[in-house]
Amino acid sequence: MITLNWWALAPALIPAAGLILVLVLDALLPGRRRLPLAVGVLALLGAAASAVPGAIGSADTPARTLCLPASSGTGATGGECFWQAGPLSSTLQLSLLLATLAALLMMRDTRGPAAPEATSRGSETAIDVTLLLGSAAGGVAVAAAHDLGTWLVALELATLPVIALVARRGTRRAGHGSLSLLVTSLLSFALLVVGVALWLVATGDPTWSGAAVATAWADPARRAVLLVAVLALLAGIGFKLSAVPFHAWTPPAFAGAPLPVTALLAAASKIAAVAALVAMLTPFVGLAASGTHPHVLAFALGTLAVASMLVGTVVALRAGDIVRLLAWSTIAQGGWVLLPLIGLSTAGLRACAGYVMTYAAASLLAFAALSAVRRTASGEPGAVRELAAYRGLARSDPHVGGPLLLAMVTFAGLPPGILGLATKVVALASVIGAGLWPLAVVAVIAVVLGIAAYLRVVAVLLADPEPARAGRVVLAGGGTLWVLAAGTALLVVAGFVPQVLYGLT
Amino acid sequence: MLLLAVPLLTGTGLIVVGRRFSRYAAAWVALTAAALTAGAAGVVAWQRPTVDAAWLPEVGVRLRLGVDGISIPLVLLTAVIGVLVTALATGYVPGGGSPGTYAGCLLLVEGGALATFVAGDALLFFVAFELVLVPMWVLITRFGDPHDARARADAGQRFVLYTGAGSTLMLAGILLLVTWAGTSDLSALVAAGAGLPVGRQLTVALLLTVGLAVKVPVWPLHTWLPSAHTAAPTGGSVLLAAILLKMGTYGLIRLPFSVVPEGFVRISPWLAIAGGLGILWGSLVCLVERDLKRLIAYSSVAHMGFVIIAMASNTEAGLQAALIGNLAHGVISALLFVVVGGLKERWGSVDLDRSWPALREVAPHRGFALILGLAAALGLPGLAGFWGEFLAVLAAWHPADPMRIVVFRTVAVLAAVGGVLAAGYCLRVARLLWAGDAPTETSAAADAKGGARLDAAAGAGLDSETAAPLDSEAGEGLDSETVAPLDVETRGAERFVAGVLALLIITLGVAPWLVLDITHPAVLALLGGLP
Known part of the structure; x- marks a missing residue:
């Protein structure tokens, strides 16, 4: 008999329930715009609140549920739980839910009366909210899934709704972006399925179990299979994390999607990918701690990290379209997210989680700011793409340009973006702590290139606003303002007390 | 600690809400904040309080603040300079942004520098070190030399990238050190670092020294400094020379010198050679440099060379020389930049190949300040510059490590030659600007005319009011050779x-x-850790 603890499942169940409620309400009361939005906001807030106890809980007693009885005696799976949410998972869930909420708030503004798009009908909103909630439920489930099947399905559940969201705008660019995203996702899914299958062959265990991995690793024949499995999984997740060389979909998808969806892709999807990666790597952390370091895995992670950091930053240095610039910056930041994992230590996992959360907050801030800048008062949000059009934004409209500036310095890891600096320090510390300081030297180059790339934007934001002022209108809706205010407060406060960020994980 | 909170919070506040402030309001708010900070600095220097709080437990960093004999003079210097630059802002704020932003950036740089000097934790030191980058960059690129936007952007970018690269290298060194030593507390590191094997000490010392050498700047890594100084506004130049460079030398003493002494001893001959070459290089450039701000920047390179060789000698006298030389350079270069920056703001350029009116006649006070600064820069006894240079050469003559005496004595000779060259370039500047000897014949006619009028004006004891019409009349001359006001x-x-x-x-x-x-x-406590 499987045990069931509803409370532990609540972070995933509440968005799922909200999703159904939205669909039912839309069927009963069609054409209402506010209702699905309200349900979506409440569902995400409720789910986030239910993830808080897990996030501040102790690492020794994770919330476990869906457990097989220990005495069932089916070999290694006896007593295994299919749902395990320690503080690290719960914090990732929490940040993922909040990131989705931010995207929803931004979506409210772009679909709202501020943008007189013909498509802003009620059921359209309901569809958007449904897709968002579905993706959130998937992402939350990935973070806690302890068995391969749930993990795989949840990861796809987190991804597929986003493809639909990208495609829904119906423009040519959106079609292009969603197509590249779809192809990538299929490829990634195929790789993941192969990886999961090989993992099952190698370990004979359908869960992310440390003990099973250790036994498989000890046997040379099974070790080879396990390695292939891990590399396939890594490649599959590499697509989701847009790590070089699996990054090609990112710029077209970012540029093609409406900005709230881009923000979702940049923030929530990345958190989900990191959650998936953490689940996969946790058994290997135990392995590395017991003295057998899986060098091939570390090498693969290192290659991805270094290539992403360098390629992403160098291209960002030259990009003229600000959304593409942020897309390449996302690729570079993906490398930074991978960097602390190379050491395969618990500290590395936490450093990675801390980095991805900081990155996600800064990304949301940046995209929220971009979505407030329009060509004309009635123009399409986020249509102003060329960097030059943002000249002097921080001076003419500090409530929008200031957060954008803060996001840039956080990405660059320069004070006043102290949180960006602190997370970079922690990431580097875990690399150097693992004795891999040549990698740290590469990271130094990446930091310097990154400073050049991001300060280029900062310089534009601080320039004399007059020449570009006529070409833009800054119009931030209520939801976007909330995102801007909350994100800025988060980055500033957490910058002074970064232990909050790491205390949670 | 109030010392840090006042400048950092006021600075941020001024930037955020200060755009509506008038020039006077912004400058006076900043001046008040700086004065409060100076008061706090005095109290801190007297009482030596400490702060200790958890900050980033993930890597074992604590918010540990405190001062000792090495940091107190620098804290006081920073506080005084902070008051002075904000006082300058009450008189003149360069264009390019709101005055609130300008004053706010000044305060942020000051606060970051203070945080660097009081940080009692290696990683906190790094964070504080990074804190000054962006405000300084804003000062250079936004408020710098209004004549050449491209040069300004280039200078700012060069500044940020060089120092960013340096400090990230330093971060790698610090993290390596912290991992090996198991603590990031600077006082505990002194014991823990000295216990490391020599190879590890050498690696850490190399990373830290190269990283910090960019900031100082030591000879081959100095190329960001002249352009940054040329482009920066007066207040920025003063901060850069008087405070930011000190953060580099302070870091060298605080980190590689005291924490990994054996590693530092092994690289110190190289450091001394770089310092000696820096003295010669800087002085030689100064002999031919046309732009006066650039000239002073190169003389900074030379002066920091003295500080570096003093430090590299690893002796008590050397360390004392490094500390006082550091302080003296802070004051002297600040004075020179105030004088020259003021000239550049009024004349638009300080090209030494053009003829300028003699300062001793048109502006006796400024002229006196210039002469005093130059005299101190060439190391005249009785002025601040003398002790640092004299002790530095002395210390290099008797280094702690007798094995390398040849290297150090050669460097000492180089440094002494550099001192002579310094006399050469200081007198050159004095001759051209203070005495007003025209270097070229191209503007002789204009000079003769202006000079005659000037003599008349000066002879009659007239002031600027009467000189003003003269300006406008003479200003109608050649475009490239407009006579300065x-x-x-x-x-x-x-x-x-x-x-x-x-x-x-x-x-x-x-x-x-x-x-x-x-x-x-x-100093004695530090050297006690040496073998």
């Missing part, structure tokens, strides 16, 4: 600032023990 005398805040700095130079020169007594116990 004659009213370049220091006024109000500027005169006050120059006066305070001149007083400090003389005080330090006559009574160096004021500083040496404070630093001496700390």
Whole structure:
């Protein structure tokens, strides 16, 4: 008999329930715009609140549920739980839910009366909210899934709704972006399925179990299979994390999607990918701690990290379209997210989680700011793409340009973006702590290139606003303002007390 | 600690809400904040309080603040310079952004520098070190030399990238050190670092020294400094020379010198050679450099060379020399930049190949400040510059490591030659600007005309009011050779600032023990850790 603890499942169940409620309400009361939005906001807030106890809980007693009885005696799976949410998972869930909420708030503004798009009908909103909630439920489930099947399905559940969201705008660019995203996702899914299958062959265990991995690793024949499995999984997740060389979909998808969806892709999807990666790597952390370091895995992670950091930053240095610039910056930041994992230590996992959360907050801030800048008062949000059009934004409209500036310095890891600096320090510390300081030297180059790339934007934001002022209108809706205010407060406060960020994980 | 909170919070506040402030309001708010900070610095220097709180437990960092004999003089210097630059802002704010942003950036740089000097934790030191980058970059690129936007952007970018690269290298060194030593507390590191094997010490020392050498700057890594100084506004130049460079030398003493002494001893001959070459290189460039701000920047490279060789000698006298030389350079270069920056703001350029009116006649106060600064820079006894240079050469002559005596004595000779060259370039500047000897014949006619009028004006004891029509008349001349306005005398805040700095130079020169007594116990404690 499987045990069931509803409370532990609540972070995933509440968005799922909200999703159904939205669909039912839309069927009963069609054409209402506010209702699905309200349900979506409440569902995400409720789910986030239910993830808080897990996030501040102790690492020794994770919330476990869906457990097989220990005495069932089916070999290694006896007593295994299919749902395990320690503080690290719960914090990732929490940040993922909040990131989705931010995207929803931004979506409210772009679909709202501020943008007189013909498509802003009620059921359209309901569809958007449904897709968002579905993706959130998937992402939350990935973070806690302890068995391969749930993990795989949840990861796809987190991804597929986003493809639909990208495609829904119906423009040519959106079609292009969603197509590249779809192809990538299929490829990634195929790789993941192969990886999961090989993992099952190698370990004979359908869960992310440390003990099973250790036994498989000890046997040379099974070790080879396990390695292939891990590399396939890594490649599959590499697509989701847009790590070089699996990054090609990112710029077209970012540029093609409406900005709230881009923000979702940049923030929530990345958190989900990191959650998936953490689940996969946790058994290997135990392995590395017991003295057998899986060098091939570390090498693969290192290659991805270094290539992403360098390629992403160098291209960002030259990009003229600000959304593409942020897309390449996302690729570079993906490398930074991978960097602390190379050491395969618990500290590395936490450093990675801390980095991805900081990155996600800064990304949301940046995209929220971009979505407030329009060509004309009635123009399409986020249509102003060329960097030059943002000249002097921080001076003419500090409530929008200031957060954008803060996001840039956080990405660059320069004070006043102290949180960006602190997370970079922690990431580097875990690399150097693992004795891999040549990698740290590469990271130094990446930091310097990154400073050049991001300060280029900062310089534009601080320039004399007059020449570009006529070409833009800054119009931030209520939801976007909330995102801007909350994100800025988060980055500033957490910058002074970064232990909050790491205390949670 | 109030010391840090006041400048950082006020600075941020000014940037965020200060756009509506008028120039006076912004500058006076900043001046009040700086004065409060200076008061707090005095209290801190006297009482030596400490702060200890958890900050980033993930890597074992604590918010540990405190001062000792090495940091107190620098904290006081920073506080005084902070008051002076904000006082300058009450008189003149460069265009390019709101005055609130300008004053706010000044305060942020000051706060970051103070945080660097009081940080008691290696990683906190790094964070504070990074804190000054962006405000300084804003000062250079936004408020710098209004004539050439491209040069400004280039200078700012060069500054940020060089120092960013340096500090990230330093971060790698710090993290390596912290991992091996198991603590990031600077006082605990002194014991833990010295216990490391020599190879590890050498690696850490190399990373830290190269990283910090960019900031100092040590000879081959100095190329960001002249352009940054040329482009920066006066207040920025003063901060850069008087405070930011000190963060580099302070870091060198605090980290590689005291924490990994054996590693530092092994690289110190190379450091000394780089320092010696820096002295020669800087002095030689100064002999031919046309732009006066660039010239002073190169003379900074030379002066920091003295500090570096003093430090590299690993002796008590050397360390004392490094500390007082550091302080003296801070005051002297601040004075020179105030004088020259003021000239550049009025004349639009300080090209030494053009003929300028003699300062001793048109602006006796400014002229006196210039001469005093130059005299101190060439190391005249009785002024601040003397002790640092004299002790540095002495220390290099008797290094702690007798094996390398040849290297150090050669460097000492190089340094002495550099000192002679310094006399050469200082007198060159004095001749051209203070005495007003026209270097070229191209503007002889204009000169003769202007000079005659000038003599008449000066002879009659007339002031700028009568000189003003002369300007407009002469200004109708050639475009490239417009005759400079004659009213370049220091006024109000500027005169006050120059006066305070001149007083400090003389005080330090006559009574160096004021500083040496404070630093001496700390120096002995540091050297106690040496083999």
